[in-house]
Each structure stands twice: as C-alpha cells, then as structure tokens.
Amino acid sequence: MDSNESKFQALRLQRFYLAQLSYAITYVVIGAAWLAGQYNASGAMAASHVLLGFSLQAVLFGILKSGLNLRFKDPSLTSLQMVIAMLLLTYLLAFSGEFRGSLIMIYPIILLFGVFQLSRRAFLTHAGLALILYGTLILFNTFQDDSTQALTVHLLEWFVLACFTGWLSFFCSYIRELRSRLQRRHNVLQTHQTTLRDMMGQLQSLADTDGLTGLANRRYFLSEARRRITLLTPGRKVGIALIDLDHFKKINDIHGHAAGDEVLKGFAEVARQNLREEDMVARFGGEEFVVMLDNSDLAALHQCIERIRTCFAGTCYNVAGAEVYCTLSAGLNLVRPDDNLEKRLNQADEALYCAKDNGRNRCEVYEEAYA
Secondary structure, X not given: OOHHHHHXXXXXXXXXXXXXXXXXXXXXXXXXXXXXXXEOOOHHHHHHHHHHHHHHHHHHHHHHHHOHHHHOOOOOXXXXXXXXXXHHHHHHHHXXXXXXXXXXXXXXXXXXXXXXXXXXXXXXXXXXXXXHHHHHHHHHHHHHOOOHHHHHHHHHHHHHHHHHHHHXXXXXXXXXXXXXXXXXXXXXXXXXXXXXXXXXHHHHHHHXXXXXXXOEOHHHHHHHHHHHHHOOXXXXXXXXXXXXXXXXXXXXXXXXXXXXXXXXXXXXXXXXXXXXXXXXXXXXXXXXXXXXXXXXXXXXXXXXXXXXXXXXXXXXXXXXXXXXXXXXXXXXXXXXXXXXXXXXXXXXXXXXXXXXHOOOOOXXXXXXHHO
C-alpha cells in the first residue's frame, strides 16, 4: 500500500469511527426506551439488538483494518455500511413504542453518509430502500394490529419520511454537482499551475543558457561561480580557465558564419565530454569560454584543459565541403575561499593573453597561482 492509499485508508477509518458515534447514540436510545417501557420486548431482546450491532461493526472494522476493503469497487464500503445501518434501525423501530415517529428521522441521517461517495442513482436507490423497509414494517404491524388510527399515523409518518428523503435526495444532488464543479475547476487550476511552472522553468533555462551551444551563459556562470566560492571550506580551491578559440574571425571570414557556428558547437561538445558532472563550462561571449573545476589544483586543472585542447585541435568540422580545424588558447588560475571572482578572472585573462603571445594553441598559468 503506497503513501497516498494509506492516507485514504486512514480517512476511511475516520469516517467509520464517526459512524460509530451514531451507533453509540442509538444504543443509548435503546437503553432509555427499555427503561421507559417504550421498548416492546424483553431486556434480553434489547441486549441482542446491541450485541448484533456490535458484531456487525466489528466485522466491518476488521475488513477496513486488514485492507480487505481495497478489493472492492468502493473501498469505503459506503453502501454496505448504509444498508446494515438501515436494517438495524428498522429492527429497532419494530420494537419501539409510541416514540417511533421520532426515530424514523435516523434514516435521513444514515443517507447523509453517502452524500459524497454514492452516485445520484445509488443515493436514490438507498433512499427508496429506507422507504421500502419502513413501509414493510408498517404492513407487518397492520397485520398484528387492526387499528385504523394507528395505520393512519404510520402512513403519515411514512409520507413525512418520503418527503424528507425526496428533499434530501435533491439537496445532495446539488451538493454533488457543486463538488463536481469545484473539482473540475481545481483540476483546471492545477493544470494551469503546472503549465505556468513549466513555462517559468523554460524561461529560466532560456535566461541561463546560450542558445547556440546549449552551455550556460555569462550571467549564469558568474552567479553560480560566486555561490560555489562562498561554499568553499578552508584549504579547498576551484580552478578556472578562460578559453579563446584561435583565429576564429578568420574562420568566419573564409568559410562563413555557419562554419563558425559549427566550431562553437563542436567546442561545447568536446568540453562536455571531457568534464565531470560537477564541473561547469559556459560561453563567456563570442568565441570565449570559461571553465570551472570543483576541488581542483593546478596540476588537475592543467591536465583537464590540455585534454580539451588536444581533443578540440584534432577535430575536423565539415562545412559545405570544406574541412575546418581550430585550436584554442587558455589562461588558468585558482580561486580560494573569500577570493574576489572578478580579480581571479582578470588574472586568468592575463594568462590567456600570455598564451596568445607565446604562439597560441597552448595553456598558460597565472604566475601567482603557484604561490
């Protein structure tokens, strides 16, 4: 039984306990009627009535508690509980004295338990059953007592019961329809909320992602990098690398912007394949990219960027029949707890310019990073 079903099962038991309160009141009425001489049977018969009610409810409790009710179409056993209650009530009315007319209104109380669980047809069926049971009791009493006055009173009671159950059926139909409308509106609202969350997620993704390469953009990188730096513990460092694609403008001028786009997307793919899941790569602008390695030192950072550089330099991009190759230059630096991110990026940029000046297609480390 999953968690949702467990919650529903607990709710069914709560409704069952609520019904027991009605039974308890009925047992008190039986005792009071017997003491007042309005229970037309022996004390043993009154006790048997109470014992029968206890036994049937104990069986229902066992079914609900064991989970056997889940095998039925209606796990709440609403119809079964209502039928048992009406039969027990009719049994009580059969031995009731002059105050029987007051007890017939328990029938509508029993019907109220089916307001939210039963369909309109099922509710009308149970209302009809209540009228049939009380009508049968009237016929039974008529054969025992030929008093015309008593029959008139009983028929009047049946008529009042029929009017009240008819009104109750109409009222409950209205309640069910109102509940159904509210449920539909709730479902529509949930659908709209889900759609809105999805759209907000898509907008957030568009705001954080470079449309061409699918990498994080500059804004997202700076925000996420600052967050990660604030979480650094003493002694831990992250590595950053500013990467610039060599002679990228020349590729655009000679082969066109379509070729340049393929090279940019190609670099993004190479970077993703050579980085760990917890590392981050972003397009910093134009043909410039930035990489952040979690929990890194210079050796690990240099090895990682060298692997990306070698793989990228050996990749051929075929655009409109032309074979296009490209290389990259990178400036490396380390960031420690409480470091200023912009300062470390500027230092990595200095190392990048050093790599350009030293012939490109190489990685250079900012000198102070050795300290």
